[in-house]
Amino acid sequence: MPGVTLKDVIKKYGETQVIHGVDLEINEGEFCVFVGPSGCGKSTLLRMIAGLEETTSGIINIADNDVTHEDPSQRGVAMVFQTYALYPHMTVGENMGFGLKMNGHPKAEIDAKVKEASRILKLDEYLNRKPKALSGGQRQRVAIGRAIVRDPDVFLFDEPLSNLDAELRVEMRVEIAHLHKEIGATMIYVTHDQVEAMTLADKIVVLRKGHIEQVGSPLHLYDDPDNKFVAGFIGSPAMNFVTGTMTDAGVEVPALSQTVPVTLTDRPSNGTQVTLGVRPQDMMVVDGGNLSVDLAEHLGGVSYIYLDAPSGERLVVEARENNRQSRGSNVGVSFDATKCMVFDAKTEQRIR
Template sequence: MSGVTMNSVIKKYGDVQVIHGIDLEIEDGEFCVFVGPSGCGKSTLLRMVAGLEETTQGQMHIGDRDVTRLDPSDRGVAMVFQTYALYPHMTVKENMGFGLRMNKHPKDVIEAKVAEASRILKLDEYLERKPAALSGGQRQRVSIGRAIVRGPEVFLFDEPLSNLDAELRVEMRVEIARLHKEIGATMIYVTHDQVEAMTLADKIVVLRLGRIEQVGAPMDLYRDPDNKFVAGFIGSPAMNFLHGEVSSDGVEIAGLKQVVATELGNRRHGQGVTVGLRPEHLMIDPAGDALTVDLVESLGGVSFAYLLTENGERIVVEERGDERVKEGQRVGLKFETHRLYFFDNDSEQRIRD
């Protein structure tokens, strides 16, 4: 078993606490993604798993071993960094086998492991090249290959695609997903890109300010967020948030000039709430006039229309099909009530019926 378990994990730098009592269980063979904005603690938490950062309090287990105080080399992990960190004077083959040579593994074992990693990553034709003769995506595959040959219990990825251009990022996402499917190892992946998180993960851990906001499968977080932060972070483009007010008939969304019939527990008349609407769940009503089309981003098969309410709130709507709005046009919106999300203005927690 090579799952990872964290029990009340804390990280402090002097008097500054950056990780606040994390409890998390990552199953054997699971692809777990840490996601969140810059400074949320995701890379620090990953480095704590690797042993590159000391755990101030709490316990870290890999499989049935307590690795909290073990050196990185004794933890059975391999890490792929944002920078490729390849030796420029060595060939691809030499780079991939370097760690095994340093640990005095037999030559035939090194040859076999490098050959297997090369097969998995489709690097056979590049084995005699040096890093300068490779593209960014190829270099990152070599970096991943160097991790594979070590045969670790857990693979750790620290924003490995952030240095690549858009096309290569998509290509490498597919490669990493295929790699996980083929070797079936436990993988922990850090990114600030929620698209990477949604497409790669079995389990997503959403972090903010060193705390876990929510843990779940990608579509569970998308469909059933616990709070406004998770709702706004998961999904692209982000969820729209509008001001609403509880009335005798439900919730009045002032910017849309609409009242939504819904029960919100014991919310009192006149109390403010936040209403969430995803761009893909909205439809333009050309007969309406509550909103002004401020900007349209046309991406071919899909467009994103940026609408302004009379009180200055912005709403993004996803459009498909041949008939699309134009800048300056006055429109309304249609939506299904069950597609709306409601959040408490003070706690930002989801209000559930």
Template sequence: MTGVTLSNVIKKYGETQVIHGIDLEIEDGEFCVFVGPSGCGKSTLLRMVAGLEETTGGTIEIGPRDVTHMDPAERGVAMVFQTYALYPHMTVAENMGFGLKMNRHPKDEIAAKVAEASRVLKLDDYLTRKPKALSGGQRQRVAIGRAIVRGPDVFLFDEPLSNLDAELRVEMRVEIARLHNEIGATMIYVTHDQVEAMTLADKIVVLRAGRIEQVGRPLDLYNDPDNQFVAGFIGSPAMNFFPAVAGGGGVQVPGLGDMTLPPPLSAPATGPVTVGVRPQQLRLAEGDTHKVDISEQLGGVAYHYLIAGDGSRVTVEAHDQSAPKSGAMVGLTVDPENALFFDAETGARLR
């Protein structure tokens, strides 16, 4: 087991630069998730670690070795892709052991490693089946098993659950978390789904346009984002943002029914700011400041979508089974301590 260190890593395609000087340290045995919107560079960065993309500048180290210009086979990594890429004419056991067979490992060693991977992934009952007889989740487990038998220093996952339906995604998310707990290997996982990032990661790396916006533990990013982009990307449903105005010793928020909030120390004395409040931290109340657009009742949780007097859209999460009717007028309350403040122009956090 070894960590991964990226130092001023750059990637260019001709004159177009897509990765801009990434510095990152992933500890031995850590589960690190790259997350961000489509096109942010997360898969490109993963493929650079794997050696599938050439590194234009900077260095990549796996453990004590500089692997920047090594072939993929020499890096000690195994990659699980979005597509399973299983051989349809081979059984599960043959698919899992094929890489070792091609490298002329002894049959007894291959059988032992396939058996151990099968035990970890609960595939013992499927070893003689071919891929067409497996579900999507089982096929992805076989692809993960193929990576395990290689005994890599680092596991790389490139959106491995995106082809699965919602139920299987949850099931496989739990499987991957359990796998990490059992084998303790260093894992780097790419996803655009922040729920996967929050539930799987020891460390989240939030990327935007080829740059790191913030690195930290899931709850640190949720509770203490550095900027508006991270605040809006981490958390489901997404954080509500309201244009607001500082002045007179307070911050007036029209989208919250002209509520006045105490400003942070770094807020301007006067002028525009942005206020962020998570849907979980808002409460419906008596009043007529917001019109109910739609309410979604899911049983244990409900989502209310409101329209403020200034046209702002507001999402409120509630944990009861009462839902106001569409078109009804309601009020909102929020604990001022739960409001976050951002620079209206740069999006930087005001603390």
């Protein structure tokens, strides 16, 4: 299946620029996820690839063909939206094959493609049902099946799971992952949920305010973020950040009442203001300290302890043991300094 390449893509609405010179290469057969907070431009970028939004400038290539100004129907893409948009008076099979029927494909070909799509999506027993007789997850599978029968070069998903409840979201994540593995197509998926991004993607594109912050595999972005934004966005719960000052001994952190002996290749001069980042999974609650327990979430096999520092900064610690910290008690934290990350306080770029 072909890949997708974006070269210096810009989108403006009047004088307002929302996509700023995006360069991106999505390889053949990759599952690429656009992720970022609301308003970062991820859906706009997806719609530009689909041809539903006009590109102000730049080039969009699909399968080495310049489709920047092509009609959506000529781009070889199929899109699955947040809403199912199924015809209520048609059966599942009719909904899946309707696009092919409208384009004049022979009935035998339509039936064969619908049958194959229903096999992949495990919809065989529902082909003669109407959408009202299906669950939300089944309706979304029908919408995906409608895309599969078109045999597109690229599948585009625009937050397809956001209307489902938590349990169905998990089930559909697994089904979409299985779908990608079975058909091996190039897929581009938009979500604001970084858990979806981490579990589905071969490649994650982190966006903020129309700019690409970083591109990489899920574990690469988790283990080696380029800046504070990516470090805080990828990972759940989010990374803890506390202010500090460079000294001969390391980073002096008033919130923790300690100096963290970090090792840096490009070490800033003493007195430089920095931000120290530590993931909740890498911290432990210990007795004695100046941090106040604000809340403890006990979720069975894991607990999240929320701590307030005298400086007003907040930390979250993941505890696997039977941790029963009471609200208002004073504690400290311990962690391995090699697990810490240091960021420039002004630019928010990683200091390595």
